[in-house]
Amino acid sequence: MSNMIDVVVLAAGSIKQKLYLARYGFDCPALLPINVTAISCYIFDFYLQTKNVRIHLAVDEKHLDAVKKEFCYYEDKVSYISVPPAEGVIETLKTVVRKLSMQKEVKDIIVNLVTTIPVEFPEKNEVFISEKLQKNNNWSSVILRTDSVDFCFKNTPCEERGYAFTGVFRTNKTDLCKAMEDKKLFANDLLSVIRGLGSNTNILFKKTHWLDCGHESNYYETKMDLVTSRSFNHIRIDRTAGIITKSSKNTDKFKNEINYVHMLPKELAVFYPRILSEVRTNNDFTHVDMEYYGYPTVSEYMLFWQLNDDGWQRLFEALEFILNLQKKHKYSISHKAFQGFYYNKCLTRISDFEKQLPEKYQQLLKAQRLNINGQEYQNFRVLESRISEKLDRLYNEDDFCIMHGDFCFNNMLYDLNSGVMRLIDARGSFGEQCIGIYGDFKYDIAKLAHSVIGYYDYIVNYKFYLRQLSDTKFVYSINLRPWQDFLCQQTNSLIKQQGYNPDDILFLAGLIFVSICPLHSDNTEKQVMIYLKGIQLLNDFVGS
Incomplete structure (x- = not known):
């Protein structure tokens, strides 16, 4: 041409x-x-x-x-x-x-x-x-x-x-x-x-x-200049003063996240950037000034940095320390709220995802079975009842405490030299009925597992190859780093140290994967890759 x-x-x-x-x-x-x-x-x-x-x-x-x-x-x-x-x-x-x-x-x-x-x-x-x-x-x-x-x-x-x-x-x-x-x-x-x-x-x-x-x-x-967040429409950084100004049109979600930091006990609040101004609204945007930390995210370390095993172990020790602090602050959440957060939300999200899919992928959700990398998997609709039953078994009053709500690598800032860690972009709710700082402790651990063992950070940053061979047949590969096996081992060890069966946590990670698909509507291939990964995890662990 x-x-x-x-x-x-x-x-x-x-x-x-x-x-x-x-x-x-x-x-x-x-x-x-x-x-x-x-x-x-x-x-x-x-x-x-x-x-x-x-x-x-x-x-x-x-x-x-x-x-x-x-x-x-x-x-x-x-x-x-x-x-x-x-x-x-x-x-x-x-x-x-x-x-x-x-x-x-x-x-x-x-x-x-x-x-x-x-x-x-x-x-x-x-x-x-x-x-x-x-x-x-x-x-x-x-x-x-x-x-x-x-x-x-x-x-x-x-x-x-x-x-x-x-x-x-x-x-x-x-x-x-x-x-x-x-x-x-x-x-x-x-x-x-x-x-x-x-x-x-x-x-x-x-x-x-x-x-x-x-x-x-x-x-x-x-x-x-290129710092972004899916939770906010606009971010501006004052480099000299170390202040980040976040703006969003989603006022309720924004206020929930800000109130979350205000509600934290002092021993946990130190792990979050300080809020330096009151929430203010003008021209349909809500704004807030917060302390800015220029540390890399743990996602960046995983995807690009060549750290030794000792460096990673030190980082996981920091995560364990924070999780142990969260567990000290117990709470009570009903079984109905628990099911609503995991199961009902997932059903709603899948419905939203279905509306977003182009004709090419219409069978992705409708088919009974999917062939992924040469192996047959039952689709979500077939697994629905078993998913609900497993969630019933996982409900445990002792698991409710302070939770971050989005405890994955891209929301963790870490300074390699000092070992200082800061958490950002907390959820601020455990469903519509439980606004605040409390939720299911297992959800935070599942979010961590979906980052590491589920390869979420690789997928959302396009480190994958995906091809659709037919309406229900897909092949994919993910370009994993040489240190990924070690990170998976560390994550499994942390799960066990917290008293949980890794199979149960990976089941919840699979549920997270299928439920977040509509949140990534900027790219259909990425959505499909996320869904396929979720289906694999659900099939592998729903019966365990």
């Missing part, structure tokens, strides 16, 4: 050359984590919003297999170009353009350094520069004068302030190849290509918000 735009994402080299303090389990820049998402995924998702775009990720030959495995979800959406070791980014770009031209007709090209997350789509001959005017010799920049442009290349002394070059530009192949023939190119500075383009083409420098992850100072700012 002649109107196709080829997006070249340059991701050769090493993370360690850019982020010296990082302790990540990967070396390839394409896998650089921004919170719980690899940076390339932000770039892929941005460009995939536009039609007639082909995305090509260029990585070192030695990283190709790991990258393909990590981005299995994007298998039919992104192509990969392996490049040999190079002197710099320009040699890599030359290799990529040459290989692309051998495969297909290439005319319109967008070049995007993997360390920049785009926020707007470039028009033809546009070069994106930062909107901030600043002086820094660690990156390339341009000085815009009335009738000319001066180029300041990185690591070259420049006394004037300039606009940083973001590493994103759009041109055509002919002009790009001509610019790369310039004998004055700096091997590792893409800005010298822009200078070459400017001598043959009318390029336009456009100021934009620069989400930069290629420099240590900017990387951590970008991580804060």
Whole structure:
């Protein structure tokens, strides 16, 4: 197709050359984590919003297999170009353009350094520069004068302030190849290509918000810029004061979560960020200011960090300590409320999920049986009565106490150096009839199990491959980390230490999986993957 735009994402080299303090389990820049998402995924998702775009990720030959495995979800959406070791980014770009031209007709090209997350789509001959005017010799920049442009290349002394070059530009192949023939190119500075383009083409420098992850100072700012929460519509962080402002249109849910923190006893309140302002409402939004902790989530550690066993054991000891404190504060909840929270809520959620499913997946909930990875499983409707009966057996007055309500890895902030842990985004209710801090202790442990043993964090962050072979037949794989078995062992040990049978907790985790499907309506494949995982767990443990 002649109107196709080829997006070249340059991701050769090493993370360690850019982020010296990082302790990540990967070396390839394409896998650089921004919170719980690899940076390339932000770039892929941005460009995939536009039609007639082909995305090509260029990585070192030695990283190709790991990258393909990590981005299995994007298998039919992104192509990969392996490049040999190079002197710099320009040699890599030359290799990529040459290989692309051998495969297909290439005319319109967008070049995007993997360390920049785009926020707007470039028009033809546009070069994106930062909107901030600043002086820094660690990156390339341009000085815009009335009738000319001066180029300041990185690591070259420049006394004037300039606009940083973001590493994103759009041109055509002919002009790009001509610019790369310039004998004055700096091997590792893409800005010298822009200078070459400017001598043959009318390029336009456009100021934009620069989400930069290629420099240590900017990387951590970008991580804060991209902090999100499914519970809130908007989040703003005051970096200097350490304050996070959360806003939501779901006023009742928001107030429940805030009241939850107010109701906690002091010994547990210390594990939650302090509330620094009263809840206030304007323009249909409810706002609150809270203490901000810049610690990584435990999800990020699991998905990207290379921790030793001692580090993980220390973390699980912190979880056990918090859970033991919660158990000390007993409560009473009726059997009806218990069934309503687990069973009735699940039925309602599945009904909601069914309405969201496109025609392609209509049999997912209607069929009696599903074939998942070559094995037959009974569907939820077939299991309903057995699920209700097992819930009856699991009701226990002694299990009701303070609970978080969403005790999974993405709601746990942990500082590896100090061992300090903070919990965020508590549920604030055990169903509509039990607003407050109390609930079923087993639910918190099941939430933890669904994170670790159920691979929830992998699924919601697209570390899976899923294919539908027929209306009721599916195959999937999940790209688990080498340390996952150890984390599962730690989780099973914690479950037993708390006095529970892991089979019962994993049954509840399966119920959680099928009930959260409608909450992930942003992506149908993800919903289906969550449902299939839930069905597997329910089949495995409903009878135990």
